[in-house]
Amino acid sequence: MPEGKIIKALSGFYYVVNEGTVTQCRGRGVFRKNKITPLVGDDVVFQAENEQEGYIMEVKERKNELIRPPIANVDRAILVFSAVEPAFSPGLLDRFLVLVEYNSIEPIICITKTDLASEQEIERIEGYARDYRAAGYEVLLVSSETEAGIEQLFPHLEGKISVFAGQSGVGKSSLLNVLRPDLELKTNVISSHLGRGKHTTRHVELIEIGDGLVADTPGFSSLEFLEIEAEELTGCFPEIQKQSENCKFRGCLHVKEPKCAVKEAVETGTIPRYRYNNYLDFLQEIKDRKPRY
Known part of the structure; x- marks a missing residue:
């Protein structure tokens, strides 16, 4: 039986990609009985009924899974924080870093809106960047407006499943638009949903950016340390x-x-x-x- 990866889950259907072909699948009834919920990002074994439809027969072992957003096997988290508007918050960044580290996901710190920052603010940001790099983190300073530093992101996405996360208003949608301009409509939906706080019901979908897959999702909606001892x-x-x-x-x-x-x-x-x-x-x-x- 063929194997593939779930790239979208919507209304009880799972869209599985295998060698460029997407098959709309349902989960087997036994999954419900065993309390297994297939997630976007899962590697699965499926049985194709015809060219368009099939059934997921087995969910392979996951290396990690997130509850909100519901996604599995995440390699990287691009933590998007702005230099200004809103001001850079190391306290909030550290909260994201703890959750990402706990889930064995590699974080990349991406600081946006550098074009709006004064010399003094850039100096402050570069001081923080030095601290985080000394701790072992990759830190990128970028501007979606001028596209400065954007090319640094592509190698980090290559061959990986990544999620973009960060507080509202930091420019996640603008960043995705620059990385893949045809996503404009989708990312506008994300930002307006974030603004209205209704994004928790939004479905998760993996989209191709460069040579990697990025979760088209507003990111973490819970920042509490519920599992960590x-x-x-x-x-x-x-x-x-x-x-x-x-x-x-x-x-x-x-x-x-x-x-x-x-x-x-x-x-x-x-x-x-x-x-x-x-x-x-x-x-x-x-x-x-x-x-x-």
Whole structure:
């Protein structure tokens, strides 16, 4: 039986691409019984009834899955943040980074609207960019208006499944328009949906950009740390994880423990203080979370 990838899910149908041909499939009844929901991004085995229709017979093992947006096997998250209008927010970026790291997705930080920023604002942004690059992240500074830096994005999309995510108004739709101009209508729908806050019901679809697939979706609609445990948070901050190997105690949470290598690294400036403060805030949020039964 042929294998393919689900590129769209809509009204109980799954659109599976195999060697350039798209087959509209239904899921087998046994999926419902076993509580398996095929997701966009899933690699599947399907049986074609004819040239247009078929049934999904098996969903292959996933490397990850997101609930909102509902998508599986994501390789990269392009985290889109603006230099200005709205102002760059490291606190919100760190929240996105934690969720992406926890789901084993590689983040690319993309800072837009550089053409609107003053010299002073660009200096501030470049300071943040240095910090994030030192932590091991790829940081791109771009402008959809002038198209400066846009070409840097294409190699990161090549051969991957990517999602674009970021707060409303940062220019995700403008960026997608520059990357693939014929998407104008779709991305306008995304931005207006975001503005009205109705985007949660929108279907997810994988679209070709360059040599990769990008999820045509408004991105993460939940930014709460519902699954992450306190001990797992360190692993979502690469520079804290690295320094924690030198901590005196195993299982150190880097808050009040004596001879904590992470706290020492904050004092010496090896770890930016704002990153550490965000770590502490997120840790408290996880500890204060109501238990789920």
